[in-house]
Structures are given as structure tokens and as C-alpha cells.
Amino acid sequence: MSTFADIYGHDKIKEHLQKSIELDKVSHAYIFNGGLGAGKKTIAKLFAKTLQCEKHGIEPCNECHSCIQADSSNQPDIIWIRHEKPGSIGVDDIREQLIGDMQIKPYSSRYKIYIIDEAEKLTVQAQNALLKTIEEPPAYGIVIMLTTNADIFLQTILSRCVRLDFKPVADELVVKYLKDNYDVTDYETKFAAAFAQGNIGRAVTIVTSGDFAKLKDEVLHVVRYAQEMTVSEIMAEVKNIANYKLTIDDYLDLMAMWYRDVLVFKSTNDVNPVIFKDELSQIKSQASHFSYEGLQDILNSIDKVKIRLKANVNFDLVIELLIMAIKQAV
Template identity: 50%
Template structure:
């Protein structure tokens, strides 16, 4: 972590932060809202580092070399406080009182600002939200509070109205792919699959690119799709049993199938191989495109959506997967 210049995407937010720092128009409270893996923690940490930097660059970015920056990069800058919580899915009123309200009255140790970064702020109980609201309404002049949320709508309207909202948008696919290939040296075809799954979420793309478990799920699904027409009923039931071991990641398994059949549909309609995500499976994609009708592919994609909905509604897992695989085999 050296500065905003190394961040992929989020240019509007970075520009806004840079201007706020340069012009000394820093708010007392911000909400950084975006899905998991979108870069909230990174942007909040860089924002905090730039605010505390002792030798800031002209564009508002941190120098990365001063004592404060070095402390921030090592997570021991005394005036950048990252609020923690013991309960996994709840931030309690005690967490807020002890780590924010009781601490914020003490002046900064060595910096101009005292900055509080609250990750998973949408996990705050209503009591915790009311406790922090009082601080946001009457903060000390040196205080900056950053609330990181996946769903800012769960925060009280009175909190939202008193914070500057920074919404993290999806990053363009070509930027995500460029990063995976150039910075992480991920092969072209593998980067394409990760990008297709990540849908503009850099954190998710990086996680998928480095996850052996995801690779297992992908290989299992691809193996099924290549061989399902030759499989008899007992082999299909065996495939469902293997799916059971991926129960927690079954949505990823189904997404592999969905992307595979979208590839089949795109190739069947356009004969354009450049738009195929599973480019390393082109022979099998072409073969399936020649065998399946447009109607059959649509039936499969529709069955996938229905299966996802059934699993969310806790319909029997094995029965749902058996019906899905039979639909795929028949079409």
C-alpha cells in the first residue's frame, strides 16, 4: 500500500478525496459503501494515511515515506483507530462506547486528525448507531469517522444524512483483467473466467485467481458439462453427491454452468470465439453449440435460476440438483 496512484478504478472517489485533503475541506464523517471486496478498506486506509501524512504530495496523496505513513502502513499509527468487535455479526453499543465515544475526547497523540475506521458498520445494533450518532452530531474538530458498509440503507437515516456518502462502483472488466495478468501473472484464459465471475469486483477477482478451492469447483463443473451426455443416471447421482461437498459454494458451481451455457449461446448465435469466456474449452463449447437448440439452452439457463431460487428457499438440495442435471442432460 503506497498510495492512490496504485489503486485500480474508483477514480472519481480518489479525485474527491484528493481535493478534500488539498483544500482542507474534510468532513467529520464518511460512509464508504460497496459490496465485499470492492476496496472499501483499502480506500479508507489510504484516505486516513493521506490525512495524517507529514509531507503530502501536491495531488493530496500520501508520501509513503514519513514517520506517520510508515506507521500507517504497519498498522500502528496511534491516531488511526480501526474499530473491532468480538461478536462475528454484531457491533454492540459497548464496542462503540469503548473504542469511539470514550476515546474521541482524548486529543490526537501525534497528528492533526484522529481517525476512526469502522468496517462492517452496517452490523451496528440500533443502540450502537444511536451512540455513534451523538458523536457524529457533535464531533471534536480533529475527529474523522469512516463507516464502511455493504448496505448503507441499514444505517439510521439520521446517520446517513450527516455523512458524506462515497459509493464504490464496479471496475471495468478490462482493468480487472489487466491487473490480474500484469500484476499477478494470471494466464489469459484463467483471468477471463475470474473477471466473468467477479463482475467488476477487484477483491473477488483476486480471491478467485488465487483460490485453489474455486479452481476445484470450476474443474468439477467443467468435467460434468463435458461428459454429461454420456453419463447414466447412477453417474448423475454420483455427480450430485460430489456437489454436496461444495454446498457452501454451490452458487459458484452454478455460475460456472451459467457462464458455460452463455458461452454456448454466444458462439451458436455469432460464431465469435473472442467473446467466449471458457476459451480453453472451445472444442467442447462448439460441440455443445452444434448439438443444443436455442430453446434447449434457454431451458437450461432458466432451470439454473429456478434451482438457485429453490436452494435459497431451502428446498431439498439433492432433489434440486438432480432435477437441474437431468434438465441439462435432456437439452
């Protein structure tokens, strides 16, 4: 994205950031809070690029030396914090890359901007180490934390940061973004928008990822044939689904979306709200077969699977029980 005007949605966040630049009231610490693919990283990059732009406007000029450096991820005063441990950002990471480095004045820009992606992984010790820097930063120091869960931060951190919550974008904006930027059909854009639930990044993954297409095919196989599967076929299917452990939330969301389609069609006899429009004959067939109670039982079973998997219950057993619940629903 070259300018704030190119960003789809998030109008209040864009207005807040641009106004703070215009009035020279930029905070020294921000929390960008929102789901994966919500646009946090895109807007953080654009905000940092604009702050460092040599023209000092509320949009980056995209022509000066700093903007060109930022576009190639080589702006020396825009620093992304790295962490070697995949599950946590430790106190040493923060001390070495941020606290110590911030004592050195900017190389060529007005600010030194530190962006911490996956900031929910900051340990308590790392947060405490960061706190003093946030409380007493040098005039040029700015910290931007990107997180999917701001509630995990210490209250002392939250109270010293400007928190901006990235809310879902309207489906029509998601559809427009996909049509403007990708060669996809109307069905693909509408399906992606419905599944992504206002998350443009997630919608892009849906229309561009071969892995997601495979995942969708696997789900469709189960929802089409679960009621006809033998016990041995169910066990084989459980092993197939185990290949999708890392994306099991997407798997279960697709499955839930299917049975909601069946329930909606059964209730309304209207194809317009149906998301799986290329599977209408199967949707209609299942709508006539299942009772309202049976469909609700399946949807409840999917919700229970999510809860059990978060509690680290045996994966294969939970999935086997889910398929059995679908098989036995009437």
C-alpha cells in the first residue's frame, strides 16, 4: 500500500494516525490490536514510512530517499524486533534490539521506530523491561506493538499506550479489494469474504492459497459422505484430518459454515443466503434429510471440538467423535 487512501476500511484508525501526524501529537507507544490478517502490519509499515518521510506530510511521498528505503525494508530507523524462540519474545530480545538501541540517536530520520510483531508473545519480564522505555522514551523513540490479544499485556503497559482496535471490514469492501487486486470469480470473492468475516488478509489467503483449496476439498468430502462412512473409513478420515492440525480452526469453520448453509436453506428455502452456492444440490438434499435438531446438534458438536482441542484433548479421538456425531445425526 502506497498511501493511507489505498487502505480498504479502518477509516477511524487511519484518521487518528494522520491527525496525530498533522498536529504533531504522535504517541511514543502504540498497540495495534486485531486478528491475523486484519491489516495491522500494513498500517504499521505505512505509519512508520509516513513519519520518516522527508516531505513531512500526512501521506508518504513515495519518492524521497527514506520512502524508497522503507519500501525495500532498508530504512535504518524503522526497526522490526526479531525473536529466535517461536513461542515467546524474551527480555534479552527487548534489551538488545530495543532498549539498548534506542539510546543511539536516529541515523538519518526524525524518529527511531520499533515495531514488535506478535507482541502477545512478550514475556512478563520482557514487558517489565519495556515499561521503563515506554515511560521515559527519548523524544525520537516510538514503539508499535502488533498483537492479536492486547488483553494479555500488563495493565501498566496498556495504560501507557494508545490502543487501536482493528475491527472487521464490511464484506462489500473485502469483495471490492479482492476484485481490484486479484483475478477471481464472483463466487470466489463472495465465498472468501463470507469465510474471512471482515479480515482482508484472511480473504487473500483463501483466494490465493492452494493449501486452503485442499483443506476445503477435504472438508467437502467429509460433509458429503460422513453419514455413509464405515468405521474403518472414519478412522482413515481421522488420519487425513490430522494432516491439517495447524489449520484445524479453518477446517472446523468451513464445516460449520456448511451446516449453517444447510440450516438456513431448510429454514428459508432461499438459495441467496447460501455461501456454498456451487454445492446447491447437496445442500438441498441434506436440508431435506436432517431435522432442525440434528443440524443444531452437529453445530454444537463442532463448537465442543474447538473447546476440547484448546484443552489439549487427544486430537484423533475428538475428530473421530465429531464424524460419528455427524454420521448419527438425523
